[in-house]
Amino acid sequence: MATAVDDEGAPQPLCAGRSAEFMDYEGYPPSEDEAKAMCAGCPLLEQCNLNARQQLPSWGVWGGIAWIDRRQAHILKPADPRWSWCENET
Ligand code: SF4
DSSP, rough: OOOTTOOOOOOOOOTTHHHHTTTTSSSSSSHHHHHHHTTTTTHHHHHHHHHHHHHHOOOEEETTHHHHOOOOOHSSOOOOOGGGGGGOOO
């Protein structure tokens, strides 16, 4: 399957080739501001951010959001019926 990374004419993600920084970090995840800064200027930021907000994340920085902040966003404001169980939590 071809991806944007394979197509030299397509906008390239800033995280390409930087998985250690975006996915394999150890210890605390990047802060909200650090995650935003990591993705700032990426030509795919808008779409990536939208996707990140629609998925329950497990790890990494997507669309300028660290996984822990995406998880909190889903818990506080479920965007998908699959996470409606969150509404029953206090
Ligand atoms: S916005 Fe998405 S595609 Fe762009 S650098 Fe961040 S994680 Fe990568």
